[in-house]
Amino acid sequence: MRLYAIGDVHGRLDLLEAMHDRVADDLREGPAADFRIVHLGDYTDRGPDSKGVLDFLIAQRESDPRNIALMGNHDEGFSAFLLDADPHGLFAGNGGEKTARSYGVDIDFSSAKRALIGRDALLGAMPAAHATFLRSLPRSIAFGDFFFCHAGIRPGVPLEAQDPRDLIWIRWDFLDHRGLFEKVVVHGHTPVPEPEILPNRVDVDTGAFKTGRLTALVIDGGEKRLIEVSDSQW
DSSP: OEEEEEOOOTTOHHHHHHHHHHHHHHHHHSOOSSEEEEEOSOOSSSSSOHHHHHHHHHHHHHHOTTEEEOOOHHHHHHHHHHHHOOTTSHHHHTTHHHHHHHTTOOOOOSSHHHHHHHHHHHHHHSOHHHHHHHHHOOSEEEETTEEEESSOOOTTSOGGGOOHHHHHHOOHHHHTOOSOOSSEEEEOSSOOSSOEEOSSEEEOOOOHHHHSEEEEEEEETTEEEEEEEEGGGO
8 A cells, every 4th residue: 555644735625636647647656555644743833725635635535535634733723723622722813813814714712712712713614524524634644654644643552542633733742752662653743944854754734824835745665755846836
């Protein structure tokens, strides 16, 4: 089974569509008996078209279940805002205004009352399928010797016992660990100038919303290679 793991998108629908075109080309040029496309989370916030990204991912998953979308901390933050309208939460403070704007809604986070009004307007503008999609996202998946999640894992804790919060939030305790894990962990969450392919983990978050570069890891038997799309290509 050939595996494609795509890093953090953050509202860059243009790059996500281009990446799927590259994956389709890759499969045409070298057909695989089976494949999975694993999206590693953080589809929303910061970039210009979170709505378009969710539309695209929902359509891809419905047309071919070999498209898998995992939860990122920003996706959880968006889902939480739809429930509690917290004006001080992740969504409010980390690019959620651009997510709302992609639905044609401007939200004032300056008070709880104004955030609640904005949340209600956002719910009115959003397709119900988007909120359902966000709530349905799993936090991890494994294939063979590889474990996929958004942020990483807690060293010393079995994969099946990982804290759900760690899977979408952990950073330095995981990144600084030099020992091997039960499986190679493929993740995003922490932007890096170049993808990191290490013995125990692979980071494919190249900061698409800021750098204009979206990266995917391709695992094909014993081979690991990278695919990248960038807005400098067009």
